[in-house]
Amino acid sequence: MHFSALTPDRRNPGRLSRIACALLLSLPFVARAQMALLPAPREAAPAELLPLAAGVHVVCASCTAEDTFAAAELTRELTKIDVPTTSSASAHIALLRADSAAGREALSRGRLTWSPEMQAEGYAIVPDATGINVVGATSTGVFYGAMTARQLVTGYGSAAKLQTATVRDWPAMKYRGVHDDLSRGPMPTFEFQKKEIRTFAAYKINVYSPYFENTLQYLSDPLAAPPGGTLSPAQARELVVYAAQYHVMIVPEQEAFGHLHYMLNEEFYASLSETPNGHVLAPGQPGSLALTKRMYAELAAEFPAPLLHLGADETVELGKGQTKAAVDAQGLGKVYLDYLQSTVAALKPLNRRFLFWGDIAMKEPALVKALPQDFKSQMIAVAWEYNPHTSFAPWIKPYTDAGIECWVAPGVNNWSRVWPNFNNTLPNIQQFTAQGQASGCTGQLNTIWEDDGEALFNNNWYALLYGAEAAWHKGESSIPQFQGNYGQAFHGDASGKINEAQQELMAAHALLKNNFKTSDASDLLFWIDPWSADGQIYAPKIRSSLHELRLHAERAIILIAEARAQGNLREQDALDAMDLGARRMDLIGLKFQLTDDIAIEYDAAYRLQNSKDRDARTEIARDLADINAVNGKLQDFRNNYSLLRDLYESAWLKSNRPYFLRNNLARYDFTLNTWFARIDKFRSAQRQWDRTQTLPPASDIGIPGPPVAAR
DSSP states (O other): OEEEEOOOOOOTTTTTHHHOOOOOOOOEEEESSSSOOOSOEEEEEEEEEOOOTTTTTESSSSSOOHHHHHHHHHHHHHHHOOBOOOOOOOOEEEETTTTTHHHHHHHHHHTTTOOOGGTOOOOOOOOEEEEEEEESSSSSHOOOHHHHHHHHHEEOOOOOEEEEEEEOOOOOOOOEEEEEEOOOOOOBHHHHHHEEEEEETTTTOOOOEESSSOOOOSOOOTOOOOOSSSHHHHHHHHHHHHHHHOOOEOEEEEESOOHHHHHHSSSSGGGGGSSSSSBBBBOOOHHHHHHHHHHHHHHHOOOSEEEEEOOOOTTTTTTSSTTHHHHHOOHHHHHHHHHHHHHHHHHHGGEEEEEETTTTTTGGGHHHTTSOOHHHHEEEEEEEEOSSSOOOOHHHHHTTTTTTTTEEEEEOOTTBBOOOOHHHHHHHHHHHHHHHHHHTTTEEEEEOOOOOOOOGGGGHHHHHHHHHHHSSSSSSSSSSHHHHHIIIIIIOOOHHHHHHHHHHHHHHHHHHHHHHHHOOOOHHHHHHTTTTTHHHHHHHHGGGGGHHHHHHHHHHHHHHHHHHHHHHOOOOHHHHHHHHHHHHHHHHHHHHHHHHHHHHHHHHHHTTTOOOOOOHHHHHHHHHHHHHTTOOOOHHHHHHHHHHHHHHHHHHHHHHTTTTTHHHHHHHHHHHHHHHHHHHHHHHHHHHHHHHOOOOHHHHOOOOOOOOGOO
C-alpha cells in the first residue's frame, strides 16, 4: 500500500458547522454529468483527463483510522486494474476531511458550498493541476468519495487515465439496501458474502439484509439448521465487523410469523404450526412467542444494528388451522396485527426497532392507522411489490397515512428465471423508489429471492446497481443513463458491448413475455420436456419466436466474448453467469426447434416406409441418421444439457457452498438420462428399420406429431 498520512489539522472541529453554512460561490454544474459513474453524482462537471502511465499517489490527509481504511481500499481497487500506487507518481488522489485546513482550502478553491444535507454521507471532489481532492465531513463521506474517485480511473495499467472532475454529491435516501434470500437453496460462501459487502459499499449501498428461515445457527434451537448450509454465530459476528469497515449495516431478517416451514416441519415444533407441517406460527400457542424470543435474543447478540427485520409476510395459512375460530370472530387483519404487536412487546427488552413486510397490514389501513403510537414508533413498514406500476400508492399510503416510517422494496426479478427479467426490474425499481422518496419513505430494500433454488447471485448485479442508483438519486433515476454507464462502471468495458449484451437478453425476455403474457424466460421453459404433453401445449405459443429468441441470446454470447477479447474486464464471474444465462435462453429456443425438426423428419420417414423406390429408402436412412447419429439432433439435446450442467456447477461454486447444489445438478442429470434413454429407444427403431424395413409409429418412441403447418 502506498499512500501518505499527512499531519491532521488540529483546529477546532466545530468550525465545520460554520463552513457548512458559509455561502461560497459555486461552479456551474452539469447535472448528472455524462461520466460513467454509478451512482451518478448529484452535481458533476468533468475537467482534465490525466494519464496514469507512471501510477497515482493516494494521499490521506487528516487521516483517521477509518480514512486510512478508505485509502487502503482505493489502493486495493487500483491495484486490481494494474495502476501503480506510488508516492513518486506525478498524479494524486487526496482524501481530506472537510474541517481540515486542506479540506477547507480545496472547497474554497473549487468554489463549493458544503450544505447541511452533505454532512452525514456527502462528499465533494475538487480537481487541481495534478489530480483530485476528495473531501468528506465523515469517514462515510470520505469513503464514498474515494469509491467515486476509483470510478474516475478508467483503462488498465499504463493506459489508465484519471478523469478529473468537480463533484458535489449526497444521497436522497438514508437507507439503501439489498435483501438477500439465504434460505431457499443457494448459501453463499463466507468469502463471497464479504465480496458482496465490498461491492455494495463501492456503489454506496449501506444496508445488507440476509434473510433467514432456518439457515442461521441458533444454539437454543439447532434442530432445523441444515448441516453445511448455515451461517454460524461466529461468522455472523465477524461479518458485522467486516461490514462496518465499509459503512454497511447488517439488518438480518429472521422470519417470526410466516415462512417457517423448514422449522415447523420438525415434529419438535409441530404444536406451534397453524396447520400441520405448515408455514405459519399459530398465534394462540404460547410457545410461538417463546420460540421467537429465543431466536431474537441470539440474533440481537450477533447483529448489534439498531434495526432487526421480523418478516411476517405472506401468512396465508393464518385462520385455516389452530386460529380459525379467532379469525372467524375477529377478522384476519386484527388477529394478524394483534400478534405482530405481541411479538414486538415480547422483544422490547432488545431495544431495537423492527422492520416488517407490509403486504398483510396494507389491506387493513383503518386498523393500521388505529395502532398504538408507541407500537408505530417501533416499527418500519417495508412495502414490497415487484412489478412496474403507474402508482405505488396502494403499497405506500397505508403506512404514511398512519404515521409509520416506511421503506420500499422493489425486486430484481431473478426468481425462477434462467436470467433476471430486467424489463420488469428497472421500471419497478425506478418508479417504486421515486414514489417512495416523494412520499417520505426513508429507505429502499432491493430484494433477491431464490424461489427455484437454482438462481445465481452473480446474475443480479445489473439490478442491484440500478437499485443503488435509484436510492442515491433524488427523484426519478434515468434508466437509459444507467444502461449506458453500467458496462464501464462495473466491468471496465469501454466498448459498450456488455451494455448491448444486457439489452439483447432483455429483448429475449420481451419476446417470450409477448407470447405468454404471464411468463418469460422461466425455468419452466428451460426444464419442460418438449416431447411431453405440457411441452406440446407450450410449443405453439413459442414457435413463432424461436428464431428471434435464439438470435438475441446468441448475440449476447458473441458480445460478451468480443468484450472479453479486448482484455482486462473486471467481475469475470458475473460475465460467466451472464454467458450461462444467455446459453440457457438459447437452449430454450433450440430444444423446441429440434423437437419440431425431429417430428417432421420422422413423420416423413414413416410415410415413405412402404415405398419401393430406392431413393425413398435412402431418404429414410438419411432422416433417421439426422435424428440419431454422431451429430444427430437427439445428441444435440444431450450435448447442450451436458455442457450447461458443467458450466452451471462451475458458476455455482464460484459463489456458493456445495450445500443444495445436488438438487440442481440432479435436474440436469435427470434430463440427460431422459435423452440418453430416447437415444437408445430411437436406435432400436433404426435397427428395426435395418432388419424389417418398417418403422414403429412416432407415438411408440414418444415423438410428438409434427407441427400442424408442416403436416
